Amino acid sequence: MKTILKVENVTKRFGGVIALNNVSVDVYEKEFLGIIGPNGSGKTTLFNVITGFIKPDKGRIIYMDKDITGMPPYKIARLGVARTFQIMKPLENLSVYDNVLIYALPRSKDVDEARDKTEKVLSLLDLWSRRDVLAKDLNAVEKRRLELARAIVGDPKLLLLDEVLAGHSPAEIDKTLAILKKIHESGVTIMMIEHVMRAIMKISERVIVLNYGNVIAEGPPEKISKDPKVIEAYLGEGFKKYLETNKT
Numbered sequence: 561m562k563t564i565l566k567v568e569n570v571t572k573r574f575g576g577v578i579a580l581n582n583v584s585v586d587v588y589e590k591e592f593l594g595i596i597g598p599n600g601s602g603k604t605t606l607f608n609v610i611t612g613f614i615k616p617d618k619g620r621i622i623y624m625d626k627d628i629t630g631m632p633p634y635k636i637a638r639l640g641v642a643r644t645f646q647i648m649k650p651l652e653n654l655s656v657y658d659n660v661l662i663y664a665l666p667r668s669k670d671v672d673e674a675r676d677k678t679e680k681v682l683s684l685l686d687l688w689s690r691r692d693v694l695a696k697d698l699n700a701v702e703k704r705r706l707e708l709a710r711a712i713v714g715d716p717k718l719l720l721l722d723e724v725l726a727g728h729s730p731a732e733i734d735k736t737l738a739i740l741k742k743i744h745e746s747g748v749t750i751m752m753i754e755h756v757m758r759a760i761m762k763i764s765e766r767v768i769v770l771n772y773g774n775v776i777a778e779g780p781p782e783k784i785s786k787d788p789k790v791i792e793a794y795l796g797e798g799f800k801k802y803l804e805t806n807k808t
């Protein structure tokens with residue numbers, strides 16, 4: 561298996577807090593990697609370090625055999641790394657269409673190509689019928705989908721998703737998972753942070769678990785959900801419920 565991303569011995573402190581403690585993660589080309597862990601365990605910080613929003617105190621980020629540690633976010637994005645944000649920031653007074661088009665334009669050879677890409681992505685995300693609605697008038701699920709549309713319109717190779725299922729009902733989760741599956745099947749490598757345990761266990765090929773900035777477990781979902789270390793660290797209601805409803 562070819563490695564697309566290597567996080568090597570990365571440490572990041574905020575004052576007295578160690579957000580990431582000597583974290584090493586290999587991500588394989590075209591895999592779907594789930595990332596779980598309690599609140600404050602370093603998941604978003606890991607994404608911030610990979611995408612250049614935060615410089616690690618120690619360690620390296622290697623993407624497609626290139627050292628990208630400390631590169632500015634826009635340069636990393638240009639190499640094909642896209643992300644969504646846990647806190648969404650659409651341009652509230654622009655339409656759904658224009659919100660995506662402004663991301664498509666710099667990533668296309670001309671306006672026609674940008675319009676084509678925008679239409680394709682909005683259709684894939686089931687937002688085409690909502691294209692003229694202002695971003696501020698979307699519901700929470702549609703806003704998450706818009707965030708996802710902006711992330712994928714530039715055809716990324718590596719896509720980092722930070723809690724894109726937040727605010728979804730169970731039926732909406734299944735719909736968004738089906739969309740993510742399509743994106744994955746088109747050849748995109750996906751890293752997904754998520755608290756919805758049922759979803760992460762269903763869609764991930766491999767899962768890593770963070771706790772207090774340390775990777776405490778790594779492996780296929782079936783193994784992770786039975787790991788006593790994970791159960792202890794993640795004794796949140798979500799995980800307990802997941803285990804109860806998946807007893808055989």
Ligand SMILES: Nc1ncnc2c1ncn2[C@@H]1O[C@H](COP(=O)(O)OP(=O)(O)OP(=O)(O)O)[C@@H](O)[C@H]1O
Nearest residue numbers: 574577579597598599600601602603604605606646
């Ligand atoms: N910019 C920052 N300044 C100061 N402390 C920070 C900053 N970003 C993160 N932290 C701290 O680092 C730790 C890890 O935070 P992080 O946001 O990575 O957690 P997380 O796993 O994404 O949590 P959640 O599930 O709540 O989103 C926390 O203790 C957090 O308070």
Ligand SMILES: [Mg+2]
Nearest residue numbers: 603604605646
């Ligand atoms: Mg987070």
